[in-house]
Amino acid sequence: xxxxxxxxxxxxxxxxxxxxxxxxxxxxxxxxxxxxxxxxxxxxxxxxxxxxxxxxxxxxxxxxxxxxxxxxxxxxxxxxxxxxxxxxxxxxxxxxxxxxxxxxxxxxxxxxxxxxxxxxxxxxxxxxxxxxxxxxxxxxxxxxxxxxxxxxxxxxxxxxxxxxxxxxxxxxxxxxxxxxxxxxxxxxxxxxxxxxxxxxxxxxxxxxxxxxxxxxxxxxxx
Amino acid sequence: xxxxxxxxxxxxxxxxxxxxxxxxxxxxxxxxxxxxxxxxxxxxxxxxxxxxxxxxxxxxxxxxxxxxxxxxxxxxxxxxxxxxxxxxxxxxxxxxxxxxxxxxxxxxxxxxxxxxxxxxxxxxxxxxxxxxxxxxxxxxxxxxxxxxxxxxxxxxxxxxxxxxxxxxxxxxxxxxxxxxxxxxxxxxxxxxxxxxxxxxxxxxxxx
Amino acid sequence: xxxxxxxxxxxxxxxxxxxxxxxxxxxxxxxxxxxxxxxxxxxxxxxxxxxxxxxxxxxxxxxxxxxxxxxxxxxxxxxxxxxxxxxxxxxxxxxxxxxxxxxxxxxxxxxxxxxxxxxxxxxxxxxxxxxxxxxxxxxxxxxxxxxxxxxxxxxxxxxxxxxxxxxxxxxxxxxxxxxxxxxxxxxxxxxxxxxxxxxxxxxxxxxxxxxxxxxxxxxxxxx
Numbered sequence: 001x002x003x004x005x006x007x008x009x010x011x012x013x014x015x016x017x018x019x020x021x022x023x024x025x026x027x028x029x030x031x032x033x034x035x036x037x038x039x040x041x042x043x044x045x046x047x048x049x050x051x052x053x054x055x056x057x058x059x060x061x062x063x064x065x066x067x068x069x070x071x072x073x074x075x076x077x078x079x080x081x082x083x084x085x086x087x088x089x090x091x092x093x094x095x096x097x098x099x100x101x102x103x104x105x106x107x108x109x110x111x112x113x114x115x116x117x118x119x120x121x122x123x124x125x126x127x128x129x130x131x132x133x134x135x136x137x138x139x140x141x142x143x144x145x146x147x148x149x150x151x152x153x154x155x156x157x158x159x160x161x162x163x164x165x166x167x168x169x170x171x172x173x174x175x176x177x178x179x180x181x182x183x184x185x186x187x188x189x190x191x192x193x194x195x196x197x198x199x200x201x202x203x204x205x206x207x208x209x210x211x212x213x214x215x216x217x218x219x220x221x222x
Numbered sequence: 223x224x225x226x227x228x229x230x231x232x233x234x235x236x237x238x239x240x241x242x243x244x245x246x247x248x249x250x251x252x253x254x255x256x257x258x259x260x261x262x263x264x265x266x267x268x269x270x271x272x273x274x275x276x277x278x279x280x281x282x283x284x285x286x287x288x289x290x291x292x293x294x295x296x297x298x299x300x301x302x303x304x305x306x307x308x309x310x311x312x313x314x315x316x317x318x319x320x321x322x323x324x325x326x327x328x329x330x331x332x333x334x335x336x337x338x339x340x341x342x343x344x345x346x347x348x349x350x351x352x353x354x355x356x357x358x359x360x361x362x363x364x365x366x367x368x369x370x371x372x373x374x375x376x377x378x379x380x381x382x383x384x385x386x387x388x389x390x391x392x393x394x395x396x397x398x399x400x401x402x403x404x405x406x407x408x409x410x411x412x413x414x415x416x417x418x419x420x421x422x423x424x425x426x427x428x429x
Numbered sequence: 430x431x432x433x434x435x436x437x438x439x440x441x442x443x444x445x446x447x448x449x450x451x452x453x454x455x456x457x458x459x460x461x462x463x464x465x466x467x468x469x470x471x472x473x474x475x476x477x478x479x480x481x482x483x484x485x486x487x488x489x490x491x492x493x494x495x496x497x498x499x500x501x502x503x504x505x506x507x508x509x510x511x512x513x514x515x516x517x518x519x520x521x522x523x524x525x526x527x528x529x530x531x532x533x534x535x536x537x538x539x540x541x542x543x544x545x546x547x548x549x550x551x552x553x554x555x556x557x558x559x560x561x562x563x564x565x566x567x568x569x570x571x572x573x574x575x576x577x578x579x580x581x582x583x584x585x586x587x588x589x590x591x592x593x594x595x596x597x598x599x600x601x602x603x604x605x606x607x608x609x610x611x612x613x614x615x616x617x618x619x620x621x622x623x624x625x626x627x628x629x630x631x632x633x634x635x636x637x638x639x640x641x642x643x644x645x646x647x648x649x650x651x652x
Contacts, residue, residue, distance in 0.1 A: 111604075115601040116601075118597065118600070118601040119598060119602070121597070122594060122597040122598040125597065126584075126588060126594055129588050129589060129594070131237075133236075133238060134280060135278070135648070135651075135652050136587070136588075138648050139584050142584065142645050146602070149641070153630075153634060156605075156630070157604070157608050157609065157630060158608065160608070160612075160624065160626065161608040161612060217239065274519045275651065276515060276519060276652070277651060277652045299521055300519065300521075302519045304515065306512060307511070308511065308513060308516065309513060310446070310450060310511065310513040311510070311511050312449070312453040312507065313449060313453075317446075321442065321446050322516050324439075325442065325443075325516060325517060325522060327520075352511070
């Protein structure tokens, strides 16, 4: 019952956000309609950051607690988080080309996101290849924790690298004239809330599927 | 109540969700000869591997000489003779054995090897590489390194498999000597008649 | 004191064993060196941008990182292919010592191969790198490569896709080292080192993963 209520709420808020995005706020003068990608890009990036923290904490809890709930939660969060991360990158690229004139810059955030997606893709690939044993779950937990510990360091290194390689961008935004008023701000807030709820819903659903999957494979063996 | 030398208390081990060993408990005193018996797939090799610290047990407790077996450096040196063939393929037989003796802390591994190299006829193929050996000879490497140095606990997983008659006699004599010297031996076998020592077991663990 | 002496003896024994194996089979060196030469052949035949320092730096780090992946995989595979690692696991030595010994062995192999790779790169790409700063940089980055490479291989050692999975985790984890290596290579060649904080980052990163390796050693080896 709680799940259904949650899904309906998420759907409503998401619809409201889409209305705000497409009808309510005016089109940005300097950037054009593609500026509205920011309402998808920023929440997706935000959710994938939360995902990393959640996966790391679930993995740590699993290593100490050995309760399979945490392991299933880590797996569900990682999968949804990687998907959100890839979509954040794609939406960022779609926004970057008309605005900055390049598909990819050497920016720290982009590099960090790409590297973290690869680490957690390795995590998911590992989980799909291993046999269902306790040691493999522990190793998966270790990979997730290493990824989380690594993320600030990779961001710091990417920042240092950016200083050595200044990013040259061309395009409308490089002139730093942009319209970002209060209504953009409110829409951004609503979209962050909407995507966070979506993230929670998807993680919940994925968790349930993983749990049932484990039970089925256990039943097959008995 | 006197503490026994090895006490296994309600251990379980599962693989892929299936419990291979479930709630197993037994005690072993110093100098005992213990037989592990059961059908194929009942977990005999798994139990020996858990005692050899190749596997972690999921639940329960194992205490060896008072200390928990889960501690990474057990002061007791445990001998494990596996039913698999274990070697480094780019070292010859002599180097494989000398390396192992050095790792377990034998201070004079060369002398120990030279004094005993006639056991099981190892000296006849000591310079060969493991890929050039027959299965029986590979098994002899396992047995040699698990019986020659001084251990406190011997774990043998079907040691008689693949050996010729002469080697079986040598193995039997060696095990009898160890038993006389009050060493603790735990073995598993399907063939009770292959070695005479097998009939002298004091305890049996049924899986 | 006796304990430390014993630990050194065992590490020395494992490294010596790895050297004896390598002298017999020569697999690790042949794979590292031939792979890096092949990368250079492709670069030499396809590109004319030989005057750019950045280009040299990129090619150098590409050839080093991929050939090191191969080398470490071959080196660690030797322990697992005939279960020789069980010698080490069933003996009374600490698992941390096993990991440290393997890291050190890989470190030595990679360094020897790197010197040869530097010489080949110098010849084919016409850059002079007989520079103590550069050699020092290579050493500290290779230490990071060997730590991270050993750890990633061990994490995936029991899975059937380990040849593909361990590079997939290795490369993202060494990106800070690669970034530092690339920036510092350019600055060293131009004799204009601007930012010393890279050295600190690389060393701190190496030590971080060494500590992670020690923590996970018990979980990795026992099933």
